[in-house]
Amino acid sequence: MREYSIRTAGPHDLEGARAVMLDTVYRDFGTGYVPRWHADIIDPAAAYLAPARHTLLIALDPGDRTVVATAALDSRGPLHPPNPPAVAERFPSGETAQLRRVYVRPEHRRRGLARRLVDELLAFADADGGYRSVYLHTDPAVPGAEAFWRSLGKVVHDERGEPGGDNRTVHFEIPMGR
Template sequence: MRDYCIRAAGPDDLDGARAVMLDTVYRDFGTGYVPRWHADIVDPVAAYLAPERHVLLVALAPDGGEVVATAALDSRGPAHPPNPRRLAERYPSGETAQLRRVYVRPEHRRRGLARRLVRELLEFAAADGRYRSVYLHTDPAVPGAEPFWRSLGKVVLDERKDPATGQGIIHFEIPMGR
């Protein structure tokens, strides 16, 4: 397997990281850029680089060094609304490491890259010492997303089975593995 370089994003990585993230929301999600959902993509410095307990990782391709994948972690739990109140209460901000933007360019998928990125995010969360849980949500319409996250964690709410929630996403808790 070709070896990818995974590192915390720096200023020189931000354009490439934005490109991976924006391409994903347009191609895989079909939503395009939605400011209330994707503001962190436009300003990753404020979302992930400046806050002490947040991180944005990038994976660089072995042949050329361009950013081909991203993964982020922040200390914001799921907000209510739009998420159900019980999730916001179970995963409060400050105590919850939320995984975000785990995106891999299609031509670099199926090489274990997302799993490596998640492992590094979990190590970051454990080293912080103040996170008590790791949470994420995913859109099951994205090819491969649901089985990938099921292989790493447990479903805490599948909105497809709870019509009152209305978003159709799946919420997961991932063991931190301290």
């Protein structure tokens, strides 16, 4: 089994992390880069490295030491709009650790990387001491995403089938201190 190293990203890691993130939004989500949704991908230093309560983790291939996975956490709760009002109210900014950009390159999936990255993010949130909940949302059309998140947390809102749109977002809460 390959032993991936996981660590906090530094400035020299951002190009590789950005590549993983952009490849994911183009390939898996089919949306491509959308500035209002993905500004953190273009400037991950401002989004995750500068704020003390935020972090960006990377996983490195044991062979060539390239970035093959990312996972981030920030203190911004989901906003309404675009998220449902009840979700925004349940997870306020400052008190919510939001998991973001948990992306693994396809050829490195099914090796436990996402779970290891999420465990590290949860430890970061717990050590912070100021978070009362952990939130994330996912697109269930991405292969394996919904099943993975269901194995770690609970669905708090499923937008599939709601009238007035084609939104397919599923919102999750992950228990603190797992």
